[in-house]
Amino acid sequence: MNRTSAVLAALAVAATLPLAVPPSATASGRPGTYELQGDPGGSKFEGIGTDERRGTFYVSEVTGGEIHRGWAGTARTEQWLAGDGTDGRFTARGITTDAAGRVYVAGGPNGIGTGRPDLWVYSPRGELLAALRAPGDDVFLNDVAIGPDGAAYFTNSNAPQVYRVSSEGGSWGVTRWADATGVVEQQAGFNLGGIVVSADRSALVVAQGNAGALWHFDLRTRVVSRVDTGNAVLTDADGLVRQGSRLAVVRNFARMLATLELRADGRAARLVSQQATDPARVLTTAKVLRGRTLYVDSKFDEAVAAGPYEVVTDPLAR
Template identity: 80%
Template sequence: MKRTIARLATLAVAATLPLVASPTATASGRPSVYELQGDPGGSKFEGIGADERRGVFYVSEVTGGEIHRGTARESQTQQWLAGDGTDGRFTARGITTDSKGRVYVAGGPNGIGTGRPDLWVYSPEGELLAALRAPGDNVFLNDVAIGPDGAAYFTNSNAPQVFRVALDGGDWSVTRWADATGTISQAAGFNLGGIVVSADRSALVAAQGNLGILWRFDLATGAVTRVDSGDITLTDADGLVRQGSRLTVVRNFARSIATLELSGDGRTARPVSQVATDPTRVLTTAKVLRGRILFVDSKFDETVAAPPYEVVTDPVAR
């Protein structure tokens, strides 16, 4: 009964929110499942970035830091960048692309206690443009979004901070753009994670997964305020996807997807629905490519991951 009500709620909002093409549609010739290439010892995945212009997507591998690439029309993906120390990368988390097709990769704990890079920037051809350390000794860069200024904004799961990465005067640089210490309370587990830009481009909206809170970072001032999201449960919030006013929140180990209607300035988010996802998967981040949302099946629930390794367009429980 609850599942039926959730489905009806989703249908009811369809008249007012931007729609995604049916994830199981085959008329376009696009696959509903994309297969990732894993390692013999098992692979786990997390981030995904989509290049709408080129019709390609990138997936980050937590185990080893490899970056995989696929196209909207092909079910098979390929390893695009090697890991296991390539460019100092032993793990990778959030990933996104900018208008020039450049690929930004968050390193999670890659640099903690090692002196290795915390993030990387690559050209569409795979050329390393930058491998940078973020200011601080305990930085866990989790996810990344491109701001209206063209800079990349990375969340830090180990502190209430957002870092800005940009090409200034011919050189790539990373700065601590916002620090919400005193406003955002840190708790055990993963704090700031998924991040998107508000519809009016005035703010960033980030998820604090362990507490189930959405936060608004004003792009003009850096001021941080809590997004009013009503009484909807958002614990385990991981990836965020904004399409117009529709905000999709991927709740990884909660195995659920929450849908909210986000105000243009990102200050409020009206709950719309909560739908259970496939119980055999732990979905992490997601991106829109050619009208469909692509969800990463992380394999985080498996001690030793085993294939198939997949990106899926139909996340709902059956």
């Protein structure tokens, strides 16, 4: 075999071999995991929001209420906003961004019995725009999504309610937008959580984790009805991620990722698959950033959490 033939043969063999990619990176050159900063006494995390235009993501810390920020192409993140009482925030749950890059943070139980805020809105530069109390005395704001009208819609885990936050005439305010009492049966534990907008932008689709149900909130009429999911098992449904007609349901302590085909109006869904997630992690929610889905490893299964603290792009068991 001459030298040219040998080189061509070697290239042909190489083309059949898997691409060598460092464990911490993907074939795109971007990190496969993102490292979050933790506190010396241990940290737990829950929500994630992404800013597609800026290539950034934000992660909320349950223990202390810090907000962390990362970039699509860099493995390390930074603490963006302090917690431990900053702006009245001692814990943080769901988080998202709007088209202007503003960051909306759900406070979970932060305001219950304390008079502290239930939610916050920040500019992309980290300036506090609003720190608001939601109507009611037992409000646990869990997750948040931006509606077609540009307002932010927050779920309440302590009652079948959705709150709406917007700036009207330069002043920020929060209202109880929908109350599904009598339709959604309140059960022990965490009720309404993850929230997304339907593909046709006519409704909100909301997860009820303890019941394993999805609910349809009509954006025009505010009428609430159960999403027909057939026999799909969705207990522990937490974060929701919709991409086109595909809806991913992150089932935290069940350690499963359910994928459904969601009708455009959000009224029905068909189960496509159930896949086991990494048994060493309790993933809570996820968001898409520049073509990849980022999942939060919460550390909720650890009495005292220990690092590494991570956001991962590969959630599945191996």
